[in-house]
Amino acid sequence: MMRKTQPSLFPIGSQLRHKKTGGFYLVIGLAKIEATLEMAYVYESLQTHDYWVRPQVEMEDGRFELVS
Secondary structure: OOOOOOOOOOOOOOEEEEOOOOOEEEEEEEEEOOOOOOEEEEEEEOOOOOEEEEEHHHHOOOOEEEOO
């Protein structure tokens, strides 16, 4: 189970659009990266259904926008 340990810009269940590629994604949860203990988003591509993990600071730096 993934726990939310700090505030996040995109709540679980949010749909996002990547501004550069135009891809759409669904936020699945938050997790810690084992090697660095850095918080990260777990999200799913709504086109390919691949799962991705990206550090929270990168996810919230403006490259994604909230769709719903």
